[in-house]
Amino acid sequence: MRNMWTIASREYKHYFGTPAAYLVAFMLLVILGIIFYANVVGAMLQQFAPGVQIVLGPLVTLLLFATPAITMRLLADEQRLGTMELLLTAPVKDWELVVGKWLGGFLFMLTIIAITLLYPIYLHQIVDPGIDQGLMVSGYLGVILLTAVLTAIGVAVSSLFSNQIAVFFATLGVYLILWLVGLPSQAMGAMGGPLLKYLDLSEQFYSTFFQGIIDLSSVVYFVSLTALALFLGTISVDSRRWR
Amino acid sequence: MIQVDGLTKDYGPRRAIDNLSFHAEKGEILGFLGPNGAGKTTTMRILTGYMPPSSGKAMVAGYDVVDQSLEVRRRVGYLPETVPLYPDMTVYDYLKFMADLRHLPSAEERVDEALEMVHMEDRADGYIANLSKGMRQRVGLAQALLHSPEVLILDEPTIGLDPAQILDVRNLIRGLAGERTVLLSTHILSEAQQLCNRVLIINKGRIVAEDSPAQLQARLSGAQRVSVTVGGDGDGLVNLVASISGVAGVLSAKGNSLEIETVPGLDVRASVARAIVEAGYDLLELRNIGMSLEDIFIELTRESPAAPEMAESEDLESFEE
Incomplete structure (x- = not known):
């Protein structure tokens, strides 16, 4: 456990010394701000009060691209630098390494997400009678759970390559599959349709947390998917020893 | 450990x-x-x-x-x-x-x-x-x-x-x-x-x-090598040295210096020195050069069928004879 924290804190601190991490955070916040501004102006013209969804919707989409940019270096860079040999010959368990890396990346993503709270808070000030705070809580809980999954997948994919660009695109590919896997569920009908719908990452977010519903089965889905990704990442690191 | x-x-x-x-x-x-x-x-x-x-x-x-x-x-x-x-x-x-x-x-x-x-x-x-x-x-x-x-x-x-x-x-x-x-x-x-x-x-x-x-x-240098340097141009030195008993052969000769290999187990330095001086040369240097680890390394890592046997011979003396 202690090693996990040692590794996580090194990773977390590392991001604050990396221009790339600042750039990713900056881009996310700026794009989110532009969309936010456009939505607020649009809503004012059409004279309706915008909800917190105008932040949550774009935020989730942006996270799909920002998260792999943050997680891609986590294990791939250790390969490239040869420091994997250092970590794997230190008295550190493989899972402590993988979970520590995940935690470091996850905490940094949470830091970025915390800053985005400024938008709903501002929105709360300008609309009357304020935004639906229940929706904001459920929405942000969903975003946090989703980020946990995205980061865990990012770490697992990062263990496979030593090239960060390869990790970035491979991670995006995995996201895309999970994001769209529910699409054929209608066509498939009762045969596996509900299953695909359950497996779908976007469905799990948009039909529950995004609507202000905290659904236990969705929480279980996100938590177990995170655990599964970290488990696979650990196996991948361990298998490196046998290659 | x-x-x-x-x-x-x-x-x-x-x-x-x-x-x-x-x-x-x-x-x-x-x-x-x-x-x-x-x-x-x-x-x-x-x-x-x-x-x-x-x-x-x-x-x-x-x-x-x-x-x-x-x-x-x-x-x-x-x-x-x-x-x-x-x-x-x-x-x-x-x-x-x-x-x-x-x-x-x-x-x-x-x-x-x-x-x-x-x-x-x-x-x-x-x-x-x-x-x-x-x-x-x-x-x-x-x-x-x-x-x-x-x-x-x-x-x-x-x-x-x-x-x-x-x-x-x-x-x-x-x-x-x-x-x-x-x-x-x-x-x-x-x-x-x-x-x-x-x-x-x-x-x-x-x-x-x-x-x-x-x-x-x-263990690998049963035969000794000796390096000899004389003053002057060293004409005829090779023949002289080669004829000394105990010298197995002249490995290299460059002008006034040469390297000789001895019959295993013999120290020929005294007789070589005497022969050279008696023949009228000025003896400048005479020294034993053991086979360096370098030579041993190259010897052992060369593709030779002898190498695996050495690994098995735990007993040093049996190998040296």
């Missing part, structure tokens, strides 16, 4: 090390000598718990490297071939990170001590990215020494260092040996000769010779 039995590692169809067996006692410096690709790094990686062997058994500091990997890793200091450093960390932060991973009780003190051992105190706050290769090597060494490990495994510890630094690192290793067991690999033969109590020559994953540097030399 280190006990290896029948260690074998396959990378796919390629056998990197083949049925390796050796041991190292406490306080010993064991040198691993061999050409590139001989299996030195693979063996070290197995001993440090980085990868498991395909078959065979290895015990380090009393623990099995496969079943008790974490125990082994706690007790081993390892400097891999490519020094594993984070360029964007300062020297101090890097060592502190490693000390924390090893749960050292007074981490800061240990970091300072390790820095002192490798003479890097003044660069503690510098970024690793800005260090020279020699300094990086020393930071890597400091990392391996942090927890005062019982066993130190160093993969080519002096590679890339300048002569002064090499001397420094060698002295450091020599100083450490008393209380620890050191296994180091090198392909610098003089280094093995100077540093190690025992040398393992390894080629194509097999041990082809194992002995102290001095014994190895003795």
